[in-house]
Amino acid sequence: MSRKLKFIADTMLGSLARWLRMLGYDTLYSRDYSDKEILELASKDSRIILTRDLSLHRKAQKRDLKSIYLEDESIQGKLALLALKLKINLELNPDNSRCPICNGILVRTSKEDVLNKVPKKIIELHENFWICTSCGKVYWKGKH
Numbered sequence: 001m002s003r004k005l006k007f008i009a010d011t012m013l014g015s016l017a018r019w020l021r022m023l024g025y026d027t028l029y030s031r032d033y034s035d036k037e038i039l040e041l042a043s044k045d046s047r048i049i050l051t052r053d054l055s056l057h058r059k060a061q062k063r064d065l066k067s068i069y070l071e072d073e074s075i076q077g078k079l080a081l082l083a084l085k086l087k088i089n090l091e092l093n094p095d096n097s098r099c100p101i102c103n104g105i106l107v108r109t110s111k112e113d114v115l116n117k118v119p120k121k122i123i124e125l126h127e128n129f130w131i132c133t134s135c136g137k138v139y140w141k142g143k144h
Contacts, residue, residue, distance in 0.1 A: 005086060008033075008042050010051040013070070016078050017050075021103055023089065024096035028103065039063060048086070094130050094141065104134025114138045 008028040009017040017029035028041060035056045042049045042065050049060045049067040060067035068085060070078050082088050097106050109131045111123055117138045118129070126140040 005088065006045060006047045007050050008038055008047040010038060010053055010056060012052040013050055015075050018100040019075060019079060021098040021100045022092060024098060025088065026098065026103065035059060039065065094139065099132035099135060099137060101137055102132060102135040104132040106130040106132055106139060
């Protein structure tokens with residue numbers, strides 16, 4: 001399946017939401033979403049619900065919403081299950097990534113555009129930069 005899949009993650013899956021965003025998947029997440037809000041957003045936007053809450057999973061099924069119940073504690077286990085069930089691509093490509101913080105779209109940008117936004121040492125060490133079109137955060141390959 002393609003990166004056109006859209007997800008909404010429950011309050012227990014913040015790390016998974018960030019990883020899916022970095023992998024390029026449109027993934028909604030907020031610690032403040034109620035079950036009702038998750039169900040409504042999933043229905044409205046045709047999103048797949050990702051949850052560790054069996055009650056929420058069952059509510060979604062009763063409404064004929066696509067939901068995946070994730071029992072595995074590890075991020076690797078959760079991603080492996082999604083790759084198996086949904087054929088999601090686990091290859092990290094910054095040109096396809098979304099902002100792990102806000103879910104905005106990342107676009108490649110020049111060193112000149114980020115001179116005053118990242119430490120000088122980062123500018124010296126890296127050639128490629130991406131900026132979030134929503135929150136303005138700058139990304140590069142490597143540790144942040």
